[in-house]
Amino acid sequence: MPLGYAFRKVRGPSIEDCHFLADRWDGKGWVEDEAESWVVQVSAGRMYALKSQVGWLTGLWCSPSGGVYVSQGGGARGGVHVSLGKDPTVPQWEFHPLPLLAMGVWGVDDHFVLTWGPRVDKREDGMFRWDGTAWHPIPCPGEVICVHGLSSTLVYAVGRKGLIARWDGSQWHTVPSYTRAPLTGIHVASQDEMYVCGGNGVMEGSIYGWSEVVESPGMVVDVTKYHDDILVAGEGSGLLRLKGNRLEHLEPSLPVTSMDSRERLVVATPEELADSLDGKVFRRKPLSEFVDLTRDIPTMW
Numbered sequence: 001m002p003l004g005y006a007f008r009k010v011r012g013p014s015i016e017d018c019h020f021l022a023d024r025w026d027g028k029g030w031v032e033d034e035a036e037s038w039v040v041q042v043s044a045g046r047m048y049a050l051k052s053q054v055g056w057l058t059g060l061w062c063s064p065s066g067g068v069y070v071s072q073g074g075g076a077r078g079g080v081h082v083s084l085g086k087d088p089t090v091p092q093w094e095f096h097p098l099p100l101l102a103m104g105v106w107g108v109d110d111h112f113v114l115t116w117g118p119r120v121d122k123r124e125d126g127m128f129r130w131d132g133t134a135w136h137p138i139p140c141p142g143e144v145i146c147v148h149g150l151s152s153t154l155v156y157a158v159g160r161k162g163l164i165a166r167w168d169g170s171q172w173h174t175v176p177s178y179t180r181a182p183l184t185g186i187h188v189a190s191q192d193e194m195y196v197c198g199g200n201g202v203m204e205g206s207i208y209g210w211s212e213v214v215e216s217p218g219m220v221v222d223v224t225k226y227h228d229d230i231l232v233a234g235e236g237s238g239l240l241r242l243k244g245n246r247l248e249h250l251e252p253s254l255p256v257t258s259m260d261s262r263e264r265l266v267v268a269t270p271e272e273l274a275d276s277l278d279g280k281v282f283r284r285k286p287l288s289e290f291v292d293l294t295r296d297i298p299t300m301w
Contacts (some may be wrong), residue, residue, distance in 0.1 A: 013263035141165035
């Protein structure tokens with residue numbers, strides 16, 4: 001049976017300069033013990049395999065200095081893989097084991113990085129903060145799915161049961177969200193402009209509170225602001241744009257699962273990576289390039 005392949009998450013300023021997570025499995029259906037997670041870097045348009053393993057690599061974040069942080073939430077161990085190396089031909093990784101199944105990772109810089117997930121030593125959700133030297137446990141506001149912010153004193157977390165919480169530099173404050181649906185994406189543009197998305201649609205907020213803006217036509221998984229547009233990853237609905245109190249189709253051919261907007265708008269779908277300067281014309285990098293990269297590398301299961 002042919003192997004299965006898929007892109008999952010992407011981070012970076014363009015599809016010619018980015019990192020992404022991808023999966024390779026036996027083709028019969030994704031099962032953790034018979035599937036590989038890959039970390040791949042694209043530099044000057046060329047793909048380099050940085051890391052692969054059996055076991056679920058769940059999250060990806062790239063720091064402003066070029067550090068790469070990858071959370072691991074499956075298999076026999078949980079924690080964060082960290083690479084501060086700049087040369088994609090010589091990957092340099094350290095694994096930082098933590099007593100939780102890390103389901104995501106995000107940071108401000110290399111001195112403020114958060115990871116979260118179920119604790120393995122306690123029956124509770126956990127969160128750890130990296131200060132550049134060590135990981136320290138901090139209170140967790142609930143079952144977190146996504147984190148975003150602007151500084152170490154302005155960070156928001158969203159998650160299950162409508163969770164929205166703000167980190168003020170020392171503790172989390174849960175705020176009303178008007179929904180019990182899972183919230184899957186958060187983008188903080190400023191203290192006066194923030195967006196959250198989830199199974200129920202999109203909400204707009206600020207440090208003063210939140211309100212529902214629009215219901216979605218289906219599941220939405222990520223949200224970002226690019227130039228003056230609020231863009232939403234609609235998976236089956238494609239790339240959506242928020243216009244007033246409605247969502248309009250911007251690019252239906254892109255079933256987006258992950259986005260970055262630091263320079264170009266960069267998106268990942270299971271079948272391709274794409275980027276754009278205007279949200280209209282997209283360059284595309286097909287999954288076949290990842291297939292070619294790994295074709296002669298034996299499977300690990």
